[in-house]
Every structure is written in C-alpha cells, then in structure tokens.
Amino acid sequence: MFITKKHLSRRTLLRGMGACASLPLLDAMIPAVTAMEKTAARPTPRMSCLEIVHGSAGSTAYGTMKNLWSPAAEGRDWEFTEILLPLQDFRDHLTIITGTDLRGAMAWNHEEEGADHMRSSAAYLTAAHPRQTEGADIYSGTSIDQRFAQVFGQETPLPSMQLCIEAADASGACDYGYACVYSDTISWSSPTTPLPMTIDPRVAFESLFGDGATPAERLKRQKVNASILDWISGDAKSLKRTLSPADRARMDDYLDSVREIERRIQKIEKYNSSGEARSLPAAPMGVPDSYEEHVKLMFDIQVLAFMTDTTRSVAMKLSHDVNMRVFAESGVNTPFHSCSHHGFTPTRINELAKINRYHVSLLAHFLDKLRSTPDGDGNLLDHSLVLYGSPMGDSNAHNHKRLPVLLAGHAGGTVRGNNHVRVADETPFANVLLTMGNKLGMNMESMEDSTGEISI
16 A cells, blocks of 8 residues: 555545445555545544533632632643542643623523523534524524534534533423423524534434434344444454454454444433333433433543534534432532532532532543544544533523633644633633634634634
8 A cells, every 4th residue: 555555545444334434544545655645644623512501610709719610820731620630631632711701691681581591502613602492493593513523524424413412492481481492402504503412422422423324224133232343344344354453452442432432322211111110210211310321421422423523513512401310429418400509608619529520520531432433643532622511500590701711732733732821801601612613714703793713
C-alpha cells in the first residue's frame, strides 16, 4: 500500500444481513506520501453537547464565595474545586468558563414569569427565547449541535444523534402556557423543528448498525439473540487478512467494544423481562434502573459513534427538569429537585454540591473513554469539543445567571485546555456557543444575542 498509494476508503463497511458496521480510522485508510496523508490523519472534530439541569450549587452566592464550582484563580494556575475534582486527570483538556448568563431562558414579560423550567432546555443550545405557546406554533432557534451537523454531518451515516436519560413526554401542553416539547429536547434543527431524543440504549446502539437492514431483519436478529458481530463476521475476517498487525489490533479493540456494549444491553433486557420488580416500570425494556449504568452506556455508544465516524454531532440530555430521582451514590438521599431548592441554606447547598460532584464523576468516564480511543494523530478527546453545562444557574432562585459551564477537548488543536476564563458580568452564554462553533471550523458570525467570541 505504501508503494502503490492504494488505501481503504474511510467509508469501508462490514456488511451482513440486517447489519452494516462502519470502521474506526485505520492506518490502511491513510494513503502514504500523498497530499491526503495529513488531512486523513487529522480527522474532522466532533461535538458533544451535554445538559445537566437545575444549575449548580456553585452558582449560588454561597457557592461562589466558597468556590464550589468555579476556581478562585484564572488562567492556567487554577485549582480544582470540590465539584470539579473528579476531572483532575483531565486538566490539560479542560476549559472552565465562569460568569455567562442565558438571557433566552429568562422571562421577558409578566406572563412568562415562573416558566423557567419550560424555557431552560429549549434555550440551552439555541440561546433563543422560546415562544410562549401550547399549540403547534412552537418557536425557538437552531441549536449549535444542529448547526454543526449541517456543516460537518452531511457525509456521515448519521448527521447527528440525540440522546436522553430521563423519560419525557413531548406532546400537549405543560405549565405556564408552554408546550411540553420545549422541556423535552435540547436539539432543534430549525426554530420550528425540535428533534426527539432517544432514551433506549438498544435503539441508540441499533442506529449505528441498521443501514441497509429492514425492520424484519433487525427483528429476526434480536429474536435469535445473535450478536451484530455474528452477522458481519465474514466481512470482518476477510478484511483483517489484508491489514497490518497494528490495524488488526485496532480492529479487534473495536469489535470487542461493540460486543461489550451489546452484552450490557442484553443483560439489562434480560433482567427487565424476567418479571423482577423494576424501579422504572414504565421505561423501555433496554433502559436500566440504574442512572449511572444508563449514563455510562449512552456515553460508550457516543464513543463508538465518534470512533467509526458514524456521526460527529451528539446532543445528550442527562436529566429532566423537576426530576425527583434520588442519587444515593452521591451520599445524599434527598430527591434531586427537592435538594436543588435549598432555601439558600449552606448545609443544603453543600448537599446539592455532592450531587453535582457525582454527576461530574460520570463525565470523567466519558472523557476517559474518549482519551483512550486512538484517532488519527491523537485521540478522540484531542479531536472533540465537549460542552458540559446547565441553562440554569441558582436552582433555588430559578435564575439563568452565572451558569456552570466547562468545555473538554482540544477541538483538533484549536483549544489549548488547562484554562479558567472568567468573563465580564452579563456576558451572553451565546458567546460560548459561538466560540465552540468557530473553534470547530464553522466560521459563524453570530449566535442569537452573542456579542463576540470568548478568548479560550
């Protein structure tokens, strides 16, 4: 291959009945001593936008004073705070941005007051102000993940993925004169088109392998309890015979990852169909009772999608407003929503901080998987930009000021990391979205009420 300059297409697929699997980037896909060598080895960056709901203990006056979320020092000499400590192994990939406000989620008139839960998610990635309506004339904005997908997702099998953890009901009217859909998704392909979010890991996983399959073929595969790998094994074996030892090892790692995720999903489905009591009886069969297991599984599916360039854009909603789930792993037994209404009491704010820290610890799992996955001349975390934040600041006050926001990854080398940036008061959160877009090569001039890029 080196002498002839022949190479595998980046879109080489492993095919079998009811399955079609993309491959990770292999050395055999990079034509040697050609102009393509450098560009093929430096893949297009990926974007992952993650939403936590109900802000952070660090956005309260007490939390700001105690530096529960935001570090005291700016620049490169910042110290990890109590909430962010689980990310200490990723310092070089982190950019913390303190002090932005999301005006689009705020009430703009008296009639909109009290509806902060309804506007938050719709404004998070759009920075737009959702129209107050219970009818079909919903209106918000185009979210940053979809703007990215419109530029970089048209050549991938899936232009984007939308995932969620908590059940949602995107139909009808909810509270304060708003349609339910506003709080059920963070991804909008246009101001009038909210995108549904997938809660079932089985559905998310199958979406990576269903190209060319009919529903009947997928159903047959599931009924005989066969692995995706069983259907594509012939193609995989034939391809591996043509690869170098290094590429064969990378192929084996990829196939092992596929099988490991599949086993976890099958184990969940087996338990949920056993007749045993479930904590979430109304959830789809592939949804585990464990929040942590669910989140990690969805993160791992994201990594698989990025590894194979099946998609480059993912939006994931990690919870749902007014969530009464108990996160016992955090050491707090108060339901999350109740805990978030802390009454400005320091002891209760510290309890909320423990839950915030637990959620951040799950982000560490995702970042570790990205960093451990080779990708061209680096790894997936080097080539990605991950947004982790909330459209709400102080949950007790239901405000949208001093949002907890961090970015992870180097976006292909355009973001240096190891940086804490404190912006001026009332800086629009839209500036973060604009900065992300341009660091990822989108050449955006503005984003809703943005006033310019943030220096990161």
